[in-house]
Amino acid sequence: MSLLSVRHLSIEYDTPGIEPVKAVNDVSFDLAQxxxxxxxGESGSGKSTLGFAVTRLAKPPARISAGSVLFDGKDITTLxxxxxxxxxxxxxxxxxxSGMNALNPVRTVRKHFIDIFKAHRHVPRDRFASRALELIGKVGLPKETLDRYPGELSGGMRQRVSIALALSLDPKLMVFDEPTxxxxxxxxHEVMDTIRELQAQEGFTAILISHDLGIVLESTQRVLVMHNGSIVEDAPSKQILEHPQDEYTRMLLSHYGDPRAETVSVPGLRRRPAPAEGAAAVDTEAAAAPQDAG
Structure with missing residues (x-):
């Protein structure tokens, strides 16, 4: 039996005065332990909305309008x-x-762990300190991190804290939404190395949500490609890289430079001629590709 089985899942955003906006449309897939x-997928494809739905974190105005999410055989949409x-x-x-947005800026890292332990009642009180120390060590952070506030940590450290907090629940499934x-x-690369090592050591099932196809192909065994709320391709990562079947997947790959190649061509960037002697220097930033807003 699959650990996660999503069947004909549709998710809509209710908007006052107009028809609901469908963000996820009739999606089905299975994940093994x-x-x-x-x-x-690109921004707006519905991938984060799907991630929130399969972990029951979607909040209004998002609403599951059809389908089911079976986790260990139980439909969590009905809980x-x-x-x-x-x-x-x-x-x-x-x-x-964003680790900063996920953490309370006025509480130390230690208090974040205590809050989770108290809320889920899965760690005995006399083990709060040792369990927090164990978890922070698993993500490669020093013990001093426990008594620091989120604002005192770098972005990478905050993201590792968020991962450690999620690990505290001993999950069988972890969803990482744009973790880098x-x-x-x-x-x-350091954060992704930590995620890969933890996944291998702990054995949990992982979903990595990203618009960065390079990170996904380098990190995962299988890729689901999402476009306009639907999954348009589902295949092993190697097959996606070498033999993509869907036109949208091929388009995404055309904007991904394979770092193993001897030469890399990035669409939209053209080599500019060197300026003539005495001419003003070229503004190289004007040629930079725009960043995806996420």
Whole structure:
């Protein structure tokens, strides 16, 4: 039996005075225990909305209008708040794209762990300190981190704290929503290395949501490509890279430079001729490709 089975799931955003906006349209897929799957698509494709739905974190105006989300054979869309609280321990967790936004700026990291331990009642009080220390160590942070505030940490450290907090629930499924957004290139790779190592060590199923196809292809075993609220391709990462079947997937790949290639061509950027002697220097930033807003 699949760990997660999504069947004909549709999600709408209710908007006053007009028809609801359908963000996810009749999506179905299965995940096995221990899989590491990428969910990729451009901004507005519905991928984050889907991630929030499969972890029951979607809030109004988002609404599941059709379909089911079976986790360990149980439809979590029908659970009450109390049943959902119980289900989260040993169940599913989500790491949001901004560690700063996910953490309370006026509470230390230690108090964040204590809040989770108290809310889910899965750690004995006399183990609060040792369990927090164990979790912070799993994501490669020093013990001093526990007594610091989020604002005292770098972006990469905050994201690692968020991952450790999610791990505290011993989840079978973890969803990472754009976990490297707003981080510099070196820190992006460090965070992704941590996620890959944890997934291999802990054995949880992982969904990596990203608009960055390069990160997804480098990190995951299988890729779901999402476009206009639907999954248009579902295949092993190697097959997506070498033999994409859908036109939209091919378009995404055309904007991804393979770092293993001897030469990399990026559409939209053209080599400019060197300025004549004595001429003003070219403004190189004007040639830079715009960043995806996420």
């Amino acid at each position: 221990g899989e590491f799957v990428g969910l990729v 009450t708040d109390e049943q959902l609280r119980v289900q989260r321990h040993g169940g599913f967790a989500m790491v949001l794209q 957004t707003a981080l510099d290139m070196l820190v992006q």
